[in-house]
Amino acid sequence: MLGLMMQTPLLLSSILSHAARSFPDVEIVSRVPDRPDHITNYAGLMRRSSQLANALNSAGIKPGDRLATLAMNGYRHLELYYGISGIGAVCHTVNPRLFVEQIVYIINHAEDRLVFFDLGFIELVKTLMPKCPSVERWICLAGAGEARAAGAGDFPTYEDMLAGQAQSIDWPQLDENTACGLCYTSGTTGNPKGVLYAHRSAVLHSFAAALPDACRISLNDTVAFVSPMFHAMSWGMPYCAPAMGAKLVMPGQKVDGESLHRIFEDHGVTFANGVPTVWLGYVQYLQSAGVRPTTLNRVLIGGTACPRSLMQTLQDDFGVEVLHVWGMTETSPVATISKVLPRHRSLSSEQRRNRQVKQGRAVFGVEIGIRDGDNNELPHDGKAFGDLVIRGPWIARSYYKMPESERADGWFFTGDVATIDEEGYMQITDRSKDVIKSGGEWISSIELENLAMAHPEIVEAAVIGVPHPKWDERPLVIAVRRKGSSLTAAELLAFYEGKIAKWWMPDDVLFVEELPHGATGKLLKTKLRELYEDHALPSVALARTGLA
Amino acid sequence: MLGLMMQTPLLLSSILSHAARSFPDVEIVSRVPDRPDHITNYAGLMRRSSQLANALNSAGIKPGDRLATLAMNGYRHLELYYGISGIGAVCHTVNPRLFVEQIVYIINHAEDRLVFFDLGFIELVKTLMPKCPSVERWICLAGAGEARAAGAGDFPTYEDMLAGQAQSIDWPQLDENTACGLCYTSGTTGNPKGVLYAHRSAVLHSFAAALPDACRISLNDTVAFVSPMFHAMSWGMPYCAPAMGAKLVMPGQKVDGESLHRIFEDHGVTFANGVPTVWLGYVQYLQSAGVRPTTLNRVLIGGTACPRSLMQTLQDDFGVEVLHVWGMTETSPVATISKVLPRHRSLSSEQRRNRQVKQGRAVFGVEIGIRDGDNNELPHDGKAFGDLVIRGPWIARSYYKMPESERADGWFFTGDVATIDEEGYMQITDRSKDVIKSGGEWISSIELENLAMAHPEIVEAAVIGVPHPKWDERPLVIAVRRKGSSLTAAELLAFYEGKIAKWWMPDDVLFVEELPHGATGKLLKTKLRELYEDHALPSVALARTGLA
Ligand SMILES: Nc1ncnc2c1ncn2[C@@H]1O[C@H](COP(=O)(O)OP(=O)(O)OP(=O)(O)O)[C@@H](O)[C@H]1O
Ligand SMILES: Nc1ncnc2c1ncn2[C@@H]1O[C@H](COP(=O)(O)OP(=O)(O)OP(=O)(O)O)[C@@H](O)[C@H]1O
Ligand SMILES: [Mg+2]
Ligand SMILES: [Mg+2]
Structure with missing residues (x-):
């Protein structure tokens, strides 16, 4: 017997609508090179995402079409996230730092119809254009004046596209399993593989990532997306943080230590995400400049293992809590987080750190396990190590256009090798390759x-x-x-x-x-x-x- | 185009499995009259819920069957929540404090096959038995010895049912829209109406209720279910708190001020839910006994409006934050919560309280509105008042066996009359009746x-x-x-x-x-x-x- 509850679909447009309704004047700050910060708010995000959606509709973009971005973190990129997915098309974030051949491979594999690019990537785009036949238009994320000044006067601009479009739209009530985003893996172990996110997976991941024992995202937070929006969707934060009503800060291109410290202090950032390298640069700057963060209270660090010394410096010297996260493009990406448990309160800070340097415990919603070569479940004793497997509603089932990558048993094999201890802490010991x-x-x-x-x-x-x-x-x-x-x-x-x-x-x-x-x-x-x-x-x- | 993420269903058995896997030794405390506290943990909850599920399967209980409880808060009631719903049957929590005719109406309307009852309700059960023809067995929540001692020696017992059953089970992978629970409304305005919850709605509600800006439930919490498990499923806490790995405390029958203070102090309770009357009794006790809570840091108060003076006493005199919640049996029930916003930090405590006494802002996932007599949306100006409407994935679509109660427009009309102010705070001004x-x-x-x-x-x-x-x-x-x-x-x-x-x-x-x-x-x-x-x-x- 089925229950009698509403079948309201879990959609990204619902996140946007909630933010615009409940937090219309909460700020969205984008740092732009050589200009004052660009500041909008959730009401503005709704207006311009609606304009974009209307523009795409009138340009003949259809549900399921892939539209690519080659862009750093900023308000236009965020509008693309919501405007494209809102009409049932797929926002494909391409990593502009990949080798040209990889980018070409990815755009052709995805068969992107449009590519939206930051002016900074104009040379890259010129190289790509002749090699990417599926792309009908390359649109620069700028106004006409800016584009001309940067030598991109021949390209259609994003601002021209939006101009004159209605500032509101009735977002379609899509099936919640509709694809919303496409992101290829980093290409560390081979050619990047496409992960096709769904509205449902993105919304559920937002709930899970915001929980008190995960990232604890709240309307009291100012969240900086330091992790690029083309790296596993900045770890899902562009969905999660608006859902919670947090103020947003996007640092743009510059994520060196000094730039981060400046923008954090200028806008009262409380939470930020990023790979260890970024935080190493950040603490080196703090140390050499003799300054301290005054509002930042925690950082989400992952992508590769967070070094113990970095953890120690951030926590003990600067009072910034480290949330060590493990995840993959394939896991949306938040899957495990390493934090101490109530029973660890009485331990020394070194003993507590022994837990934190591990990759952490599964967040509510996903399940992890380790397998030996014969696919037997290995004990969770902190010693046995084997293939790390995972399942849950925000884990990839298969890769884009690789149906053979789907497993019959419902588990995803991560390619990481790990131990899991008696307390549930998983530790990556290697990649299987x-x-x-x-x-x-x-x-x-x-x-x-x-x-x-x-x-x-x-x-x-x-x-x-x-x-x-x-x-x-x-x-x-x-x-x-x-x-x-x-x-x-x-x-x-x-x-x-x-x-x-x-x-x-x-x-x-x-x-x-x-x-x-x-x-x-x-x-x-x-x-x-x-x-x-x-x-x-x-x-x-x-x-x-x-x-x- | 659909995404390529796993279709893992949102199930209550996944909550139980997560708790048993990630928090096996976190305690579940039940206060039993005239006995030492009963203490088990999530591993124990899993073992006994599995035994119950196996017993129900072998007793011929089928998916969709309604099994009722007439019970106060305690570990056996929690096992019934998970064991019954885990096999796809429906846990129907009946309020034993209703008039006998209402209880008879409800059990007959639901066509319950089994009724599980606390020994304390033996006389009630004897009155009900001849009037409830659908009920095949009345099972007392006790062991055989206890049952005999209480004059219920003729009834089958819960402990006998469990005895000898296997302590594990492969929980079926149900459709997430399968009904899991049935709860009738309080009967304040007429005959109680049945709300049929689904696994999906209960899991999504758990995510939402646990968020930092809602109840902020964490593995660092000790959560007391003060609100009865037959009143809108103790406000969803028996699902939410185990998902988050909180320690649980169930006070049983006694919720007078002194009993609450004792159990909170004995077990380090940090969070509890309940109607205003309960908290009035609690603060009266604290005041007259000249004691203070040492671990309680917040309470969720709803069901009727929380008086301003109660809020003030709890917050200013005892340092206990009040989370004022509005909801209905039909809304799972958490729908709006009243908390102050970052921009209110600079206000006086009286001005902040002006926000808190309202019924609050919509939590992420639900949407509210107010309508005039012609079903036009009214302005959110804090003045216009009209019919409060709501929609979202944990809101009832229609009542059990009342298909005519479903509306074509997808909104639920609450029967409450309210204003909504510019900041999104909803205030109940009346019931429409x-x-x-x-x-x-x-x-x-x-x-x-x-x-x-x-x-x-x-x-x-x-x-x-x-x-x-x-x-x-x-x-x-x-x-x-x-x-x-x-x-x-x-x-x-x-x-x-x-x-x-x-x-x-x-x-x-x-x-x-x-x-x-x-x-x-x-x-x-x-x-x-x-x-x-x-x-x-x-x-x-x-x-x-x-x-x-
Ligand atoms: N906290 C962490 N500690 C150690 N390794 C991590 C951590 N977080 C992520 N990783 C590594 O990053 C991987 C996921 O990275 P990502 O999805 O960006 O692509 P990639 O695996 O590097 O590239 P590709 O799959 O194309 O080879 C994980 O499988 C794991 O190996
Ligand atoms: N914080 C609150 N402030 C004011 N009223 C509240 C609050 N919380 C709940 N309520 C009232 O309680 C109602 C929901 O209660 P419940 O579902 O227990 O049954 P009921 O509405 O009292 O009974 P019935 O629907 O059978 O007449 C709401 O519709 C509202 O009128
Ligand atoms: Mg990989
Ligand atoms: Mg009612």
Whole structure:
């Protein structure tokens, strides 16, 4: 028997309507280069998103059409989020920092009809244009004057498109499973794959992310989207924060430490999201300038593991709580968050941090598990590690145009390798493609990297497996030293002694000037494996492992 | 085009599974008369709910069957919530405080197959049995020994039912729109009507109620269900609090001020829900005993309007935040909550209280409006008042077995009359059945009651419209004086002077010993109208109004 409750669909247009109705004058701030901040509010967002929707309708855009953005965080990008999805079309956020070939691949794969681009990407667009036949129009996110001044006078502009359109619209009552957004993965382990979000998944994710034990988003908050709106939809914040009535702040291009501190202080930011690199820059600026945040009280850090020292500095020195989040483009992305439990109150701050550095506990709504090679569930004992699997209403079922990626058992295999402890804290030990398989056992590349980076003279380190005739693979450390350091390979290896099992000992260390990073700031181990697959391991190192 | 996200249904069994997985050892405390507190945890709740589900399956209970409870708040009642709904049957919570004829009407209307009852209701059950032919078994919520000791040795017991059943079950993956619970309205304005909740509505309501700007429920909380589990499912807390991993406390029968204070202090309660009467008793106890709550930090008050003085005492004297909520059985029930906004920080505490005494702003997910007699939307100016309407995924579409109650326009008409101000605060000015229609205009009975109750010698007051040959209806005050008071009708009417428009002036005042209340503690104006419909209004009073 079915219940007798209303079948109101969960739609993004309902989020926008709620914000415009309940919080019409709450501000939306966008930092624009060399100009005063652009300030609008939720009533304004509703008006202009409606204009955009009307413009798209009259331009013949149909439900299901993919419209791409090549843009940084700002009010026009937010209007695109709501205006496009509101009429049942798909807002496809493209990462402009990817290699040109990847962008071309993505736009062609998505068959985008329109591309909206920031003026800053005009050169990129000119390169892309001849290679993307599905795109009917490239529209620059500017007014006509601005566009001309930037040498983009030949392009149609966003402001011309909106001009004269009605400022309101009856948003269609779509099926809540209608696609609303498309975002490709970061391309860290191979070609990016398309994740097609639905209105339902985005609304449910907004509820979950805002909960007190997740990000605790409230109308008392001022939320800065530091994470780009093309990286897993800035982690869902452009949906979640308006639903809760938070004031919004979009920093635009500049996310260096000083720029962040400025905008946070100027607008009273209380909450922000971003990858560890961004926060490293932020604390370095605070330290060198001798200043402190006065309104920021918590940050959501994820994308790659949050270093313990960063956590410590933010929390202990600056009083900013770190919410360590794990997620993927495929998980909308908030899936697990690492926070301490009531029972940890009596622990030392170091012991509490032992929990926080893990990737965290599943938020309400999703379920996680770990599996061995034969797909058996592994124990949650903090030791057993295996393939991390996840399911829930904001987890991808399959990739766009890859129906074969759907699994019959209803679980999503993340490609991460993890442990889960007795308290439910999940810890990523590796990516399944990065794990080093030595003599039938697994060595965690991440653990070896973290140990290397704990050495005071190491700035960054990557550990990859290189082929070995007897042991299949053996670990190789590739590291960047602090400027002026003369640390030797032997010294670094000695630093590992006693900290790991003997057979985990890396076989060699190479020092380099720089490590390759992907478009969302992640280490590109694929590149490193290409470069070093023929690296000959010195027998001396192997001797040290006791395996020779 | 549909998105490619998982179609994981929103189910109550997922809440239970999440709680058992993520918070297995978080406590569930039930106070039992004359015994030490019963303490279990979420792992235990899962085990016993599974046993119940297995028992129901083997007893031939089918999806859609209605199984009733006549029970106070306690762990067995919670097991019934999850065990019954988990297999797709419907947990029908019956209010044992209703008149016998109403209970008989409800059980027969619902066609309940089983009734689970607390031993305390054994006499009631004996009265009901011959009148409820659909009920196949009356099962007492006790073990065999307890049942015998209470003279219920002839009844099957809940503990016998569970004994020997497997402690785990594969919960079926139901359609999320499957009915999970049935609750009849309080019967304040007529016969109770059945609201048939769905898994989807209950889960979405849990998300919304837990949000930081609603009840802010977290794993750091200890939540007491003070509101009975048969009154709009204790306001959804038995679903919401386990989803968030809060510790639970169920006070059982005793909700007098002293008992509440004891159990709050014994178990560190931080949050509790209840009608104003309960909190009046609570603060009276605190005041007379000269004690203070040490862990309680907020209370959810609704069901009828929260008096300003109660709010003030709780907040200013005892540091307990009041969350004033408006809702109905038909709205799951959390619909609006009254809290101050960031912009009110600079106001005086009295000005802030002016917001809090209103019934509040719509929580994310529901939309409210007010309509005039011709169904036109009225302005949100804090002055215009009309029929309050609401819609959203946890609002009833129609009543059980009353398909004619469904409206084509998708809105639910609440039967309440309200204003909505520029800031979105809704204020109930009356029930549409209680509003006094005088000369084509409306007089708010609630406003006249509040004014009477602001008089220091008045304990409680009701205002009803009595028929009038010329003006249709005129207001009559029926009031209870403080013990020993000799306040006169004329004095009370004089107290109104200057506080209301002249034509609102009540025509007469009657003093009585007691006012009639319904089963959830609300004033029964239906009863009063029956009693006083022939009351002759003195012409002297009418003279005072300027209308004679
Ligand atoms: N807190 C975290 N700690 C460690 N790793 C994390 C954390 N958060 C995210 N990650 C990593 O990021 C991945 C998700 O990133 P994203 O969706 O941006 O694309 P990607 O996996 O890097 O790229 P691709 O899937 O195209 O190879 C996760 O699978 C995980 O490996
Ligand atoms: N905070 C509040 N302030 C004023 N009135 C409230 C408040 N909360 C609830 N109410 C009243 O309670 C009503 C809902 O109560 P409930 O569902 O328990 O049944 P009822 O309306 O009293 O009974 P019935 O519908 O059977 O006549 C609302 O319609 C409203 O009139
Ligand atoms: Mg990935
Ligand atoms: Mg009612």
